[in-house]
Amino acid sequence: MPFKFQALIFFSFLIVSCSSDPLDVDVSEIELDIQFDRFEQKMFSVKSEKEMYQLNADLIESGGELYEFYVHEMLHAGSVHDDSAGTFLYYFVSDSMMRMTYDDISNEFRNFELDQEQMIDMFKHLKYHLPDAPLPKQIITYNSAFNYGVVSTNDRIGIGLDMYLGQLNRIVKEIGFPVYMKEKMSHDYLLVDVAHSWLITNVMGESKGETFLSQMIYYGKLRYMIDAMLPDMEDHYKIRYTQEEYDWSMASEDDVWLFIMDMNWVYSTDMKVLLRFFEEAPTTVGIEGSPGRLGQFMGWMMVKQYMEKNEDVTVAELLAETNESKFLKNYKPDNE
Numbered sequence: 001m002p003f004k005f006q007a008l009i010f011f012s013f014l015i016v017s018c019s020s021d022p023l024d025v026d027v028s029e030i031e032l033d034i035q036f037d038r039f040e041q042k043m044f045s046v047k048s049e050k051e052m053y054q055l056n057a058d059l060i061e062s063g064g065e066l067y068e069f070y071v072h073e074m075l076h077a078g079s080v081h082d083d084s085a086g087t088f089l090y091y092f093v094s095d096s097m098m099r100m101t102y103d104d105i106s107n108e109f110r111n112f113e114l115d116q117e118q119m120i121d122m123f124k125h126l127k128y129h130l131p132d133a134p135l136p137k138q139i140i141t142y143n144s145a146f147n148y149g150v151v152s153t154n155d156r157i158g159i160g161l162d163m164y165l166g167q168l169n170r171i172v173k174e175i176g177f178p179v180y181m182k183e184k185m186s187h188d189y190l191l192v193d194v195a196h197s198w199l200i201t202n203v204m205g206e207s208k209g210e211t212f213l214s215q216m217i218y219y220g221k222l223r224y225m226i227d228a229m230l231p232d233m234e235d236h237y238k239i240r241y242t243q244e245e246y247d248w249s250m251a252s253e254d255d256v257w258l259f260i261m262d263m264n265w266v267y268s269t270d271m272k273v274l275l276r277f278f279e280e281a282p283t284t285v286g287i288e289g290s291p292g293r294l295g296q297f298m299g300w301m302m303v304k305q306y307m308e309k310n311e312d313v314t315v316a317e318l319l320a321e322t323n324e325s326k327f328l329k330n331y332k333p334d335n336e
Helices: 003-018 039-043 049-074 085-094 096-108 112-129 187-204 212-229 243-262 271-278 294-309 315-320 324-329
Strands: 035-038 138-142 150-152 156-160
Touching: 035 039, 035 112, 039 049, 039 085, 039 096, 039 138, 049 085, 049 138, 049 156, 085 096, 112 138, 112 187, 112 212, 150 187, 156 187, 187 212, 212 271, 212 294, 212 315, 212 324, 243 294, 271 294, 294 315, 294 324
Parallel strands: 035 138, 138 156
Antiparallel strands: 150 156
């Protein structure tokens, strides 16, 4: 064999070896059947109360408890089984503001087939890493009247597409949401929110633990699971940050960790501290220039580092690991 050919083979092998990524997996052979239903299209197409009463009966059948939740909790229309349900729903779709919202949804999501393909691919990745994990059988979209983004039941996902019209949308600009929330009302965050909702509801559960460290690890695992489901997505979207917020967090990781250690918060159960670091907010109070939820970001970095140092650990084994010291003892923030 000529030397040049041998060198080419070796060099190619070296490139493949050095670029290996445990989350860069082939899901092309995985079969997955998810039904997509555009409830907003059906609802805003009716021409009379009579049609709406019939559609309401159909949506009860096809949407189950998720549709009941939508009407009762989002639209505040009472039970779908009330005699007046069809009348109220017809008033809802006849409202000029809601029709304007529907028009904007139709424009923003006119190529929703791409979103569907991305969601199917995302759940194929979940099935690859966790073969026994629950998967949605149906994904429903609707106009939530600016109440909810994504909601999951044990077998369905509901998406309020109005919550992803973008901060420059003519209606979103007039709504009294805080600026930091409007920044994330973008189509770009839709997939992450779907993954986040499904994982918390059906894979990880909502028990985050009582200590600062426990919550760091919980959210770190959650974000790593989103890594696994959306390996090609830009990192700042996965944590629901802007690029600037993500860059600040990366550059400040070491300083923030030293601050947490100096304050003896690693094992803290102080609810005020937990709320400051893990719940939605425009900033993490007490840390100048920071985005909100820095505890979640730090937990993500901790878990990512754990997985990088333990290449033999699978995603399933990561979720099952309950020894918090394994994550803590080797964590060394790097702000380079």
